Amino acid sequence: MSVKLPDAVQRFATDPDEPLRQGAYRSALRDERLAAILGAALGILFSICFLTGLYSHVQQNPLSWLPIPARPAGLYRLTQGLHVVSGIASVPVLIAKLWLVWPRFVAFPVAKRASHLVERIGLFPLVAGGIFMTFSGVANIAQWYPWKFAFTASHYWMAWVTMGSIVAHGGAKWAIARRSLARPSRRPALAEADPVLETTAEEAGSGLSRRGLLTTVAAASGVLTLTTIGQTIRPLRRLGLLAPRDPATGPQGRPVNRGAANAGVVDLANSPAYRLEISGRVARPVSLTLDQLRAMPAHDTVLPIACVEGWSFSAPWSGVRVRDLLAMAGAEPDRTILLESLEPQGVYRTSTLNAGQAADRDTLLATHLDGEPLALDHGFPCRLIAPNRPGVLQTKWVTKVVVL
């Protein structure tokens, strides 16, 4: 108790004889009401990220008791677009919030009562979790992996840690936030006027006002959103200067996450020995050449590829319905279907369709995109295209359909 850091910080920051005398905007901006507004905004954005992230997790780790429906077809595109947009928009809010409350991280004494101690311990997962979630998400959409852990699992489990901290922090700050939001913001009195600048902090010309800080945060979020959202909203693609993908750049004018060369499938996909096999719980196992597959009744559909990293495009596909292939092989009804790619390895070389997804009229093994045969990078000879599904589960270079 001999060293009172807040007093020292306070004196250091406000005494005209101290070098870090920045009391002018310190007193105006490090404000309960601002902290509450930024906190509420972060709470909303992180909650959107958490819920849409949970949805993406269940998509990629199916639960037998909670089958993902095939409809609405564009749902995953919407939720994952929201996930990435909200995450990007939260970056400036998080930075501003941390700046605002930073002196509290170094406040002494650590705690005066049990509740205060619990609250301060909870700040660590809150701050570290918030920083980690935004940093790892932003790095992932840029496909930058400066770490050794698997991104999806770590981002997912840390999301629980971060969300738990938000719940605890929200409860701790509920009363103070409500009180400060209910009260109109207050300008500093003339008595608090800066002795050197001879003006109050809130007066025009002496630095950011509280409203100015909020405007700055909104502007930064807006700039980041506008310069990236073109990767999923095509009419805005020209604004996408900082978008990691362009919905019109790539083979056949469409982006891909991973091409055929990097997946190691070029020779296998081009080989005359390629067959599409339907096996498992079927009455008659089927093996089709590419010509036989293309001779089957084709169906057209317009469906999105919606990448987990937040980019997407919608395109006209055509190919054979999975349900037609299953009927041809005499598959047992209402089974889960496993699709296998030619890819020799990789987490996403297989994916599954639940019974509802497999029976959907728009669930195709597509052979054509935009009326042209699929490019190798898009999954030639054939790929899965199904409604309401993450792009990584739209398995490319499909060679086996197994009825489980």
Place this chain on the structure above:
Amino acid sequence: MSPTTLEPGRDDEHRAGPLFWISAAVGWAVIAWGLRGIFEHSLDTRPANLARFVVGGALLHDLIIAPLIIGAGVLLARAVPGRARAVVQGALAVSGIVALFSYPLVRGFGLAANNPTSLPHNYAAGLLVVLGGVWAVAAAIAVVRLRTA
């Protein structure tokens, strides 16, 4: 200090009610669930490596980035006088955040060979265009403010 100002330790005046303890219990249960998941899936999450990034990120911010921002604010308050200061502060904050976000794109860490669709833009040029736009808007606001003053 004004009554609305954040004072370290101000919360101490308030006794924690049932809402505090209920949300703390729920929140810590959720945190525990997350930690359990991290350790249960340690082959994927690599807890030691993950901890370096989680703890390192917080320390990097609290001990280096935040003091740098505050220091920059102090310098700015001294270097930029009068009416233009708020606009310069705002533009600088937006620029710093956009630059931070663009860092992995500009460096091209994620550039994949054999994939022309990965990072298709010139992000250094894009960043300069965005920053140019930010400062052009800031300059316009500053001019308007100086004229109407």
